[in-house]
Structure formats: C-alpha cells, structure tokens
Amino acid sequence: xxxxxxxxxxxxxxxxxxxxxxxxxxxxxxxxxxxxxxxxxxxxxxxxxxxxxxxxxxxxxxxxxxxxxxxxxxxxxxxxxxxxxxxxxxxxxxxxxxxxxxxxxxxxxxxxxxxxxxxxxxxxxxxxxxxxxxxxxxxxxxxxxxxxxxxxxxxxxxxxxxxxxxxxxxxxxxxxxxxxxxxxxxxxxxxxxxxxxxxxxxxxxxxxxxxxxxxxxxxxxxxxxxxxxxxxxxxxxxxxxxxxxxxxxxxxxxxxxxxxxxxxxxxxxxxxxxxxxxxxxxxxxxxxxxxxxxxxxxxxxxxxxxxxxxxxxxxxxxxxxxxxxxxxxxx
Numbered sequence: 001x002x003x004x005x006x007x008x009x010x011x012x013x014x015x016x017x018x019x020x021x022x023x024x025x026x027x028x029x030x031x032x033x034x035x036x037x038x039x040x041x042x043x044x045x046x047x048x049x050x051x052x053x054x055x056x057x058x059x060x061x062x063x064x065x066x067x068x069x070x071x072x073x074x075x076x077x078x079x080x081x082x083x084x085x086x087x088x089x090x091x092x093x094x095x096x097x098x099x100x101x102x103x104x105x106x107x108x109x110x111x112x113x114x115x116x117x118x119x120x121x122x123x124x125x126x127x128x129x130x131x132x133x134x135x136x137x138x139x140x141x142x143x144x145x146x147x148x149x150x151x152x153x154x155x156x157x158x159x160x161x162x163x164x165x166x167x168x169x170x171x172x173x174x175x176x177x178x179x180x181x182x183x184x185x186x187x188x189x190x191x192x193x194x195x196x197x198x199x200x201x202x203x204x205x206x207x208x209x210x211x212x213x214x215x216x217x218x219x220x221x222x223x224x225x226x227x228x229x230x231x232x233x234x235x236x237x238x239x240x241x242x243x244x245x246x247x248x249x250x251x252x253x254x255x256x257x258x259x260x261x262x263x264x265x266x267x268x269x270x271x272x273x274x275x276x277x278x279x280x281x282x283x284x285x286x287x288x289x290x291x292x293x294x295x296x297x298x299x300x301x302x303x304x305x306x307x308x309x310x311x312x313x314x315x316x317x318x319x320x321x322x323x324x325x326x327x328x329x330x331x
Contacts, residue, residue, distance in 0.1 A: 037101040037331065038078065038093040039154035040065045043133045044201045045093070047086030051075030057198035058086045059209070059224055062216075064109065064138025064154065066101055066328040067093065081321075081328045082212070084224045094154035101331045104140070110149045111172050112137040113217075114165035115189065115202035123148040123160045130159045133166075134201045136216050141168055178218050178314060180248035184278075187214045187270055193284045200224075207267050210280040211250060214270065220314055221321045226252065226268040232319045233310035242289065247273045249307045253300050265305065 040061045048055040051073060061067065061080050071077035075087045076095075096104065112133045119131040123145045131153075139151035139161065148160045149168070167175075190213075196204030200213050208226040215222055223229050230252045236244065245251075253267040269279030275290040287297035289304065313320045323329040 035095040035097045035100075036069055037098060037328075038067050038069050038076065038095045039101070039104055040067065040092060041094045041154045042092045043131060043137055044203055045088055046198070047078070047080075047084070047088055049086065051077070051087040053089070055087070059084050059198050060200045061088075062134065062136045062138075062201060066105065066331065068328065069093075069095065080224075081221055081323075081326045082224050094156075096154075098331055104154065105329055105331060108141040109138045109169040110141045110151050110161060110166045111169050112139075112161070112166045113172070117162065117165040119151070119159035119161055120148075121159060123150070125162060127160070130157065133161070134203060136201070136213070138169075139166075144168075173219075176219055178220060178311065180246065180311060183214060183218055183248055183311070184270070184272055186217050187272075187278050190214070190284050191278070191286070193280070195280050195282050195284075205280055205284075207269065207280045210284060211268055211270060215310075219322045219324075221323070221326055222310065223319055226254075227265045228319075229268055229310075230265040230305075230308060232317050233308045233313045236307040236309055238304065238307055242275050245271050245273075245307055246309065247271060248311050249309050251277045251279075251307050252305045253303045254305055255303065256305065263305065267300065267303075269300075271307065 040063050043063050045061040046057050047059050047061060049058050065080065067078040067080055069076060070079055070085065074090065076090055076093050077085065077087050078093065079085045112135055115135050117133050118129045119133055121128045121130050139153065142150040142152055147163050149163060149166060150158065151161050152158050190202060193202060194204050195206060197206050199205040200209035205213055208224060208229055211229060212222055212224060222232060229250060236249065238245065249271040251269045251271050252265050255261065255264040257263040269277040271277045276286055276288045278286050286295055287300060288295040289301050290296060310320055315322060315325050
C-alpha cells in the first residue's frame with residue numbers, strides 16, 4: 001500500500017511539473033506574440049493609477065496617440081510619448097505590433113483643431129454620430145468629400161469629420177506656429193474650461209495638463225506634471241518688477257525652501273506679460289502678481305517660485321520634443 005501511495009505521489013508530482021512547464025511555455029509564447037505598442041482609440045482616454053474604474057485618474061491620452069504596452073491583463077498598462085505610465089481599459093487602445101504602428105504613424109492624418117466636435121456616420125452633420133472628438137485628436141485620413149473628411153479610427157472604424165473642425169496633417173503643418181503669440185492665442189481660447197484633476201483635454205484639465213495641452217496643440221511635447229515641467233528649458237530667477245520675464249514662459253508655484261523642508265513645485269501657469277499669467281485653478285482664468293490689478297492673486301504670489309523659459313528649446317532639450325522627433329511617433 002505504501003509503495004502504491006509513493007508511486008501515485010511521484011506520478012502526480014511529475015504531471016504537475018509537466019503542466020507547469022507547459023503553462024510557462026505558453027505564457028512565454030503569448031508574451032513573445034503580444035503587441036508591444038498601441039494607439040489610443042477614444043477621443044480622451046483616462047489613465048488610472050491601478051487597473052480599476054474607481055482608481056485615481058493620473059492623466060489622459062488623446063485619440064491617435066501611440067503608446068508603449070507595458071502589461072496586458074483585462075486592463076492595459078501603457079506609457080505615453082511623454083513617458084507617463086498608467087492603466088487604461090482595454091477598449092481604449094488598439095493594440096499593434098511595430099509594423100502596424102509604423103504604418104499608422106506614416107499614414108496621412110486628420111488633426112482635430114476645434115476644442116470639441118463629433119464624428120458622423122456619413123458626410124453630413126445631420127447623420128448619426130459615432131463618437132466625439134477634442135482638439136489634438138488624430139485620425140487616419142481616407143478621403144475628402146464636400147465639407148467633410150472621411151477618417152479611420154485606430155481600430156478600423158470609419159466616420160466623417162467636418163472640415164471646419166479639423167485639418168489634414170500636411171496642411172496643418174504648413175500653418176503650424178510655435179511662437180509666443182500663437183501659443184498665447186491658443187491659451188486664451190480655453191478660458192473658462194473647468195479644472196479636472198488628471199485632465200489633459202479641452203473637456204477639462206489640471207494646471208500642468210493645461211500647459212501640456214496648449215503646447216501639444218502646437219505639436220510640442222513636454223513632461224506631464226508641474227514638478228517635471230519645472231526642470232525643462234532655462235531657469236529664470238524672477239526680477240522684482242517681472243521685467244525679465246517673457247510671454248510664454250512657464251511660471252511655477254509651490255512651497256519655498258525652508259530649514260525644515262525642501263522646495264516643492266505644485267502649480268504652474270503661462271506668463272502673458274505685465275505681471276499676469278493664465279492658469280487652471282478651479283477653472284482656466286487670468287491672475288495677476290501685481291497688488292493693484294483687479295485680478296490680483298495674493299495666494300499664488302505668496303508661493304511664487306521661479307520661471308522656466310521653454311520655447312527656445314524645442315527639439316534642443318531632450319524633454320521638449322515634437323511628434324517629428326519623439327520616438328513613439330517615429331516607430
């Protein structure tokens with residue numbers, strides 16, 4: 001009886017090892033064939049700290065944006081072109097291998113230029129809608145008919161976009177401007193948009209998301225968070241009369257260095273001149289650092305830190321890129 005038991009135990013152990021090796025082999029094979037890239041398939045894709053709908057939203061990605069796939073479960077862990085990492089629901093991403101991503105990147109795009117709009121089922125704004133869109137979304141261009149572009153989503157779905165709300169990328173690049181005046185003009189168009197923690201779209205955005213979104217609409221890619229943005233470009237110590245600041249500079253706020261604690265950046269805005277800056281705090285609005293101005297912001301003046309000049313460093317600072325130089329857009 002004892003021998004029979006030992007024989008059974010040996011056989012069971014051997015079978016378990018074989019099954020484990022087989023499972024490991026299948027997992028290795030699955031890992032090897034799992035797409036390493038993807039493209040965002042929703043107008044605005046919420047990225048969360050954990051793979052749960054109720055987890056904190058850490059940032060957002062926009063339709064047509066290429067991403068790295070870091071993990072793949074029921075949810076997908078991705079890394080965006082600005083190197084931010086988060087979890088997204090599987091419906092938000094069209095998975096691709098390197099060849100498919102290269103084809104997507106090289107295809108003619110249609111870039112959404114209006115802050116909000118819809119994708120239609122036919123070349124008419126009277127037809128049924130099949131999705132929404134925000135500024136910065138990118139679709140694959142298929143054809144042009146009357147006042148509409150026929151476009152394709154990353155997952156192959158086809159729809160129509162009004163030419164009043166978008167441009168073909170080739171035409172958009174001819175008109176693209178990255179100077180101070182053009183960027184401030186875009187910044188003003190978002191006045192009144194509500195603050196949204198983790199937001200980086202015209203549906204709502206936080207302070208650093210606002211800065212990032214404005215620049216992205218001019219094909220400039222910078223880091224996501226204020227504390228990261230505070231390390232790019234050129235450091236500017238602020239003069240008492242603000243005379244050494246230029247419109248388009250990024251203004252940083254937070255906790256100043258003390259004997260007990262180090263400096264901590266927690267807020268950012270865009271300087272617009274004459275002691276004024278535009279930022280997202282509650283909603284996007286203009287504040288002033290000058291006590292006599294009607295928009296005087298004593299709270300932020302008391303935590304003013306310094307300025308970073310970014311625009312002269314496009315494609316010169318490794319953290320200030322464009323879609324023409326960012327690695328994920330060149331796969």
